[in-house]
Amino acid sequence: MGFNPKAILDYRDVRHEQLPHVVRFSGGRSSALMALRLAQEGALHYDRGDIVLFANTTAEHPGTYEFARTVCNKIETQFGIPCLWYEGCAVEVATRTGYTRSRTFRLVLRREASDGDDPKKPGYRSRGEAFEEMASWTRLPSRWRRMCTTELKVRPGHDLVAEWLYEGPGPARQGHHRDVSLAPADVVAARYRGTLDRDDRETRLRVACAEPWARDEQDWQDFTSIDLKRSKVGPRGSADIWGRFGGAQQFVSVLGLRADEPERVKTAMWRSLIAEGAAGTHCRDRIQPPGELIYCPLSDLDITDQDVRSFWADQQYDLNIPTGAGNCVYCFLKGPAALARLAAQIDASDEWGNGRAEATPVDIRWWSRLEETYGRPSTTKEGRIGMFHDTNYGIILNQATDAKKLNGTGSESNGIELGVPCSCTD
Numbered sequence: 001m002g003f004n005p006k007a008i009l010d011y012r013d014v015r016h017e018q019l020p021h022v023v024r025f026s027g028g029r030s031s032a033l034m035a036l037r038l039a040q041e042g043a044l045h046y047d048r049g050d051i052v053l054f055a056n057t058t059a060e061h062p063g064t065y066e067f068a069r070t071v072c073n074k075i076e077t078q079f080g081i082p083c084l085w086y087e088g089c090a091v092e093v094a095t096r097t098g099y100t101r102s103r104t105f106r107l108v109l110r111r112e113a114s115d116g117d118d119p120k121k122p123g124y125r126s127r128g129e130a131f132e133e134m135a136s137w138t139r140l141p142s143r144w145r146r147m148c149t150t151e152l153k154v155r156p157g158h159d160l161v162a163e164w165l166y167e168g169p170g171p172a173r174q175g176h177h178r179d180v181s182l183a184p185a186d187v188v189a190a191r192y193r194g195t196l197d198r199d200d201r202e203t204r205l206r207v208a209c210a211e212p213w214a215r216d217e218q219d220w221q222d223f224t225s226i227d228l229k230r231s232k233v234g235p236r237g238s239a240d241i242w243g244r245f246g247g248a249q250q251f252v253s254v255l256g257l258r259a260d261e262p263e264r265v266k267t268a269m270w271r272s273l274i275a276e277g278a279a280g281t282h283c284r285d286r287i288q289p290p291g292e293l294i295y296c297p298l299s300d301l302d303i304t305d306q307d308v309r310s311f312w313a314d315q316q317y318d319l320n321i322p323t324g325a326g327n328c329v330y331c332f333l334k335g336p337a338a339l340a341r342l343a344a345q346i347d348a349s350d351e352w353g354n355g356r357a358e359a360t361p362v363d364i365r366w367w368s369r370l371e372e373t374y375g376r377p378s379t380t381k382e383g384r385i386g387m388f389h390d391t392n393y394g395i396i397l398n399q400a401t402d403a404k405k406l407n408g409t410g411s412e413s414n415g416i417e418l419g420v421p422c423s424c425t426d
């Protein structure tokens with residue numbers, strides 16, 4: 001593939017080399033390859049404050065968690081770079097007009113959550129909990145309103161980076177100390193920005209408020225095997241990556257976008273360069289901190305999907321998921337046709353068959369239930385408006401079942417093309 005160690009990160013400004021680097025690992029093959037090669041080629045340095053981050057939407061395939069764990073363990077043990085997993089979550093905070101819910105992140109261990117988990121050191125969740133909490137609190141995402149990326153990955157990731165760069169012992173506690181939720185029903189309804197009947201409002205409130213409304217203080221050290229050599233006590237806080245109080249604290253953000261994804265690279269770079277020139281406090285792009293300097297080394301090195309596949313074909317381990325099940329398993333961006341083929345394939349699979357995974361996002365029925373529960377009531381047609389305009393997950397499931405009856409198995413579903421590239425890392 002011709003990696004040139006000196007050029008793996010081609011800095012557009014020599015000063016960027018001195019800044020902490022944050023590697024965004026999505027759990028997929030491309031960003032895994034990128035993170036491993038950056039570490040291997042000596043482009044990441046523990047002393048500079050570099051980290052690798054994995055955002056768990058709680059709706060990923062079990063094989064993705066397994067792969068992400070293997071990659072992160074390898075990066076830590078062989079190259080000494082800390083890898084942190086996090087999930088988006090909501091906390092209840094006081095405002096001038098009362099309590100509301102505000103989104104942030106919590107660190108999670110690289111093992112599955114269980115009932116007895118210490119709230120300061122929880123395992124990761126995989127039954128769609130964070131995704132459903134987000135949907136209950138706001139609206140369902142769709143191709144036109146892709147706020148799941150923002151709410152579950154981008155904003156929580158920025159919060160994490162800001163606290164990491166502060167160099168305290170870990171994220172500070174957030175949320176009130178009362179033992180009941182204080183977010184009132186009308187606040188939930190106001191967030192929805194639409195007409196909600198009483199049942200809908202109560203369902204939403206019940207689901208949103210069943211999740212913890214505070215994040216305990218956490219220690220970075222509990223989530224990585226690397227000895228961070230940070231004090232266990234000391235102030236906790238956030239670095240000013242948004243430039244709210246002057247010049248923004250800068251960091252390099254490394255994305256795993258490839259050369260065959262030029263539109264995504266263009267969007268990411270365009271946003272970054274605008275923010276870099278936005279003089280901090282005047283930056284109007286609310287999801288792009290002016291301190292974040294984006295690099296896309298796979299694209300710069302002309303690495304394509306084919307190169308990534310060749311690389312993993314030679315490795316002793318690989319991402320073991322059905323074709324097309326990357327990112328959130330039934331992400332609406334994949335498009336109805338690809339989702340129907342994926343449903344037929346997963347349904348036909350022994351390993352991830354319906355009987356075993358019914359209540360989780362590996363099963364398309366989980367997504368259908370989400371639409372039924374949180375979709376907008378429609379005035380013009382039966383049912384609710386969910387994540388698509390002209391179809392829904394129930395219809396897609398029926399198509400998958402019909403296709404399976406016709407073809408016997410879901411094996412024809414290899415080579416699923418995404419309707420729209422899932423641009424979670426953009």
Ligand code: SF4
Nearest residue numbers: 148149327328331424
């Ligand atoms: S993969 Fe799809 S569903 Fe999941 S966060 Fe990204 S856009 Fe949303």
